[in-house]
Amino acid sequence: MTNSMTQAATAPKISVKGLKKSFGRKIVLDGFDIEIAKGESLVIIGGSGSGKSVFLKCLLGLIHPDAGSILVDGAEMANGNKGARERLRRKMGMLFQGGALFDSLTVWENVAFALNEGVGRRRIARAHSREIAVEKLNSVGLPEDVADLSPAELSGGMQKRVALARAIAPTPEILLFDEPTTGLDPIMADTINNLIVSSVQTLGATAISITHDMASARKIATRIAMLYQGKIIWEGSASEVENSGNPYVDQFVHGRSEGPIQLQVRAL
Amino acid sequence: MIDFLSTIGRRVLGLFAIAGRLALFVARALSHCFRPPFYFRNIVQQFWTIGYNSLPVVGLTAVFTGAVLALQASVGFSKLTAPSAIPMLVVVSVTRELGPVLASLMVAGRVGAAIAAELGTMRVTEQIDALETLATNPMKYLVVPRVLAGLLMMPLLVLIADVIGVMGGFVVSSFILNLNESAYLINTINYLHTRDVVSGLVKAAVFGLIITLLGCFNGYNSRGGAQGVGAATTNAVVYASVLILFFDYFLTELFLTQ
Ligand SMILES: Nc1ncnc2c1ncn2[C@@H]1O[C@H](COP(=O)(O)OP(=O)(O)OP(=O)(O)O)[C@@H](O)[C@H]1O
Ligand SMILES: [Mg+2]
Numbered sequence: 001m002t003n004s005m006t007q008a009a010t011a012p013k014i015s016v017k018g019l020k021k022s023f024g025r026k027i028v029l030d031g032f033d034i035e036i037a038k039g040e041s042l043v044i045i046g047g048s049g050s051g052k053s054v055f056l057k058c059l060l061g062l063i064h065p066d067a068g069s070i071l072v073d074g075a076e077m078a079n080g081n082k083g084a085r086e087r088l089r090r091k092m093g094m095l096f097q098g099g100a101l102f103d104s105l106t107v108w109e110n111v112a113f114a115l116n117e118g119v120g121r122r123r124i125a126r127a128h129s130r131e132i133a134v135e136k137l138n139s140v141g142l143p144e145d146v147a148d149l150s151p152a153e154l155s156g157g158m159q160k161r162v163a164l165a166r167a168i169a170p171t172p173e174i175l176l177f178d179e180p181t182t183g184l185d186p187i188m189a190d191t192i193n194n195l196i197v198s199s200v201q202t203l204g205a206t207a208i209s210i211t212h213d214m215a216s217a218r219k220i221a222t223r224i225a226m227l228y229q230g231k232i233i234w235e236g237s238a239s240e241v242e243n244s245g246n247p248y249v250d251q252f253v254h255g256r257s258e259g260p261i262q263l264q265v266r267a268l
Numbered sequence: 269m270i271d272f273l274s275t276i277g278r279r280v281l282g283l284f285a286i287a288g289r290l291a292l293f294v295a296r297a298l299s300h301c302f303r304p305p306f307y308f309r310n311i312v313q314q315f316w317t318i319g320y321n322s323l324p325v326v327g328l329t330a331v332f333t334g335a336v337l338a339l340q341a342s343v344g345f346s347k348l349t350a351p352s353a354i355p356m357l358v359v360v361s362v363t364r365e366l367g368p369v370l371a372s373l374m375v376a377g378r379v380g381a382a383i384a385a386e387l388g389t390m391r392v393t394e395q396i397d398a399l400e401t402l403a404t405n406p407m408k409y410l411v412v413p414r415v416l417a418g419l420l421m422m423p424l425l426v427l428i429a430d431v432i433g434v435m436g437g438f439v440v441s442s443f444i445l446n447l448n449e450s451a452y453l454i455n456t457i458n459y460l461h462t463r464d465v466v467s468g469l470v471k472a473a474v475f476g477l478i479i480t481l482l483g484c485f486n487g488y489n490s491r492g493g494a495q496g497v498g499a500a501t502t503n504a505v506v507y508a509s510v511l512i513l514f515f516d517y518f519l520t521e522l523f524l525t526q
Contacts (some may be wrong), residue, residue, distance in 0.1 A: 062397050086403065094401045100394040104386075114402045117307065117409070166402075 010072060013038040013174070013206045014059070019068035019078075020230075023056060028054050029065065030230030041200045042209040043217045043238075045252060046227035047261065052210045053097055055227070056176050059208070060094060072174070093172035097179050097210075099163040106149035107162055108133040110219035114170040118190040122178055139244040141191055157184045164192065168199055175199060177209040181216045193219040217241070226252065228261070293485045300407045305430025310413040316479070318379050318414065319421030323428070325373045325378055329393025330429035334358050334368050340444050351447050355455040358437030363464040367429045369516050372422065372475035376508040380483040382392055383414055384504035384523035396488070399448040411484045415477065422476025423469040430465065466525040475512050476520065 012035040021033035036042050038172075044052050055065040059070060060079050070077040072088045080088075099108050100200035111115065112132035116126065134151050140161040151159055162185055167175065180196065193216050200207050200220075211217050217224055217232040218238050225235040226249050234246045241253055251259030337358045345353040387410060391398050399406045436455055440448045483504045490500035 020385070060397075060401055062400060088399060090403045091402065094398070096394050096398060100398040101399070102390075102395055113404075117402070117404050147298075170402075227449055 010037070012036055012071075013040070014208075015071040015131045016059070017069050019058060019070065020066045021051070021058060021063065022066060025229055026033070026103050026206075029058070029068075032068070032231060034225060034232055034235070035082040035205060036208065038206055039200065039204055040219055041196070041209070041222045042106055042225055043209050043211060043221035044154065045211065045214075045217060045224060047252070047263075048212075051230060054179055054226055056094065056178055056208065056210065059176065060089060061094060073196075080086045091172055092174040092176060093167040093170060095160075095164050095167040095180055097182075098134075099151075099159045101159055101163055102167070103151050105150075106147065106152070107149050107151060108137070110151065110162060111136050111165045111169050132163070132169065135233060136169045138196060139161070140165045141188060157188065161182065161188075163191070164195075168195075171203055171205075173205055175205050175207040177207065177211075179210055179212065181211060181213050181251070189213065189216060189217070192216075214241075272404070272482045282347055289489070290482075290485055293488070295402060297407060297411045297481060297484065299342075300302065300412050301414045301416060303408075303410065307409050307413060309407060310324040313416035314413040315421055318375075319424060319500060321420075322375050322378060322421075322425055323450070325374050326425045326429050327410055330362070330367065330432040331376050331436035331439075333370055334362055334433035334438075337366070338437040338440040338445070342441075350445075351451045352355050352455045354445075354447065355434075355437065355452045356459040359434055359456045359459050359462060361469045362433035362437075363371065363460070365468075365516075366415050367433055368426045368468045368471040369512065371429045372472065372479065372512050373509055375476075376479045377505055377514060379418070380504045380508045381501045383480060383483030384487040384501045385497055387484060388490035388500040391490050392493055392497060392503075406488075411488070414480045414484055418476035418480030419473055420476075422479070423472040425467075426472035430468065438453050442457070461492050463523075467519070468491055470523075471507060471516060471519050474515055478511045478515065479508045489512050 002007045002208070014034075016032060019029050021029040022028075028221055032055060032145055034042075044055070046052050050086050054063060058065050058078065059072075062178075065078050068078065068093055072091070075084060075088055077085060077088050088249065101107075102113070105113070112129040115129040115132060130147070134147055137144070137147060137172040142158060142165070146154065146158065146162075151162065154162065160180070161194060162267050164177070164180060167177070167199075169260050175196070176178050178198065181192050184192060196207060196209065200222075207220070209217075211220075218241070221238040223235060227233075227249055234244055234245060244253070246250045247248055247260045251261050252255075301450055340355050341357045344348060387396070387449045390410070396406045396410070397410060438449070438456075441447045441452050486500040486504040486507070487497075490496045
């Protein structure tokens with residue numbers, strides 16, 4: 001809370017107001033508001049199917065919201081024209097929940113994709129971009145041997161890390177991570193947490209991460225927000241999350257099946 | 269009864285909606301063909317997969333088409349007219365109709381399905397979304413190379429099919445029907461008209477566009493996992509085949525009235 005007060009003087013990096021999105025009759029986002037300052041690392045928590053991935057896709061302009069506005073550096077993302085959207089997108093790097101690696105390309109070509117093909121970025125020689133790709137692979141704990149494999153030849157956790165390397169390779173100003181540590185062993189998960197922290201601290205990037213892993217959330221977050229029924233119902237610093245005093249957050253953080261959040265499950 | 273009518277009404281409206289979206293997609297895809305950046309690696313790769321890799325299936329279709337035409341014609345004509353009638357029938361029907369139409373139908377099954385399956389899988393595994401987040405327009409990166417390859421490689425394939433089809437007829441007439449070989453070749457040249465060949469190639473280019481555009485459209489807009497990709501693949505082949513036959517009629521009418 002104090003964090004957002006000190007940042008109030010400067011304009012927020014990302015400002016989301018009244019975001020609404022429904023698919024058919026299903027309301028997913030229902031008045032979603034959040035402001036994220038430059039250099040902040042926000043973690044969004046919330047139940048499965050609560051719309052966290054949908055929010056990131058709205059932020060990237062991949063899904064058009066029904067109402068509301070998304071300002072990135074003061075420019076409109078949700079309702080802006082195509083050119084403006086593409087310019088804003090170049091500031092962002094996204095790790096998709098399922099990896100979304102290009103299976104027609106090798107691992108290193110995936111990582112170096114933005115360097116080899118991206119529009120508006122300085123094109124560089126393939127030999128040089130391969131070097132950069134290998135460097136990024138090393139930083140997510142993958143050896144050079146995997147560079148020439150195809151994504152289908154990797155394990156699930158390795159694919160996740162390649163996708164992470166691809167997201168950070170062009171050193172974007174805004175990093176979006178959809179469950180970066182899911183499917184990784186605890187030691188590797190911690191390595192990835194450190195990588196995210198150092199990306200934010202050394203590159204000055206702004207990060208939004210989605211995670212169900214509370215250990216990871218505590219480590220990478222400067223702020224945590226909880227999404228429930230289409231709205232942000234609580235936000236606070238990572239240390240406050242343990243004793244938030246909010247019954248919904250309490251139930252989620254401590255992983256209890258009894259509480260105000262009722263899942264539609266019937267016992268066998 | 270009312271139920272029945274409303275079902276038909278909904279179906280018709282649905283069809284118009286698809287036609288509208290298809291028209292929009294086609295306009296967008298074609299306009300991107302003329303605007304940089306171009307992804308030359310992908311374009312060359314698609315020329316290879318769509319053009320070169322289709323050669324066996326197109327060649328096989330053509331050789332049997334020419335052969336069966338010669339065989340069929342042999343029963344219809346007398347001993348006297350056969351040596352000139354068979355090559356004429358083969359060369360005219362192959363260059364005007366059977367070359368472009370049969371080759372395109374085969375390519376629709378091979379290439380149209382492959383495009384729809386590949387783009388469909390990329391859509392449902394979010395690879396197309398990932399392309400956009402990496403500042404790459406999927407229209408330019410995925411659709412344009414395939415459409416260009418269809419437009420330019422299909423006429424080339426049909427030209428080869430024409431030659432192979434005539435050769436198929438030649439083999440049957442010389443070795444099975446035991447007709448004079450040089451008479452066959454001379455008559456083929458006599459009845460070979462630039463007009464027929466060119467009209468066939470124009471058809472091929474149009475069919476190549478139809479195949480690749482429908483493959484891309486169905487794949488690009490596929491929804492909902494493996495089942496969605498399967499439906500997209502089927503639709504791509506069925507719609508392309510129907511449209512090929514439909515456009516073949518109108519193009520033929522256009523060329524004949526000129
Ligand atoms: N393209 C779509 N079409 C229809 N419904 C969708 C679509 N994308 C998401 N949804 C629906 O929106 C809701 C939120 O999905 P979302 O993927 O954002 O969940 P999530 O919070 O990321 O969950 P998880 O933690 O399991 O990844 C789900 O109920 C889902 O069914
Ligand atoms: Mg999700």
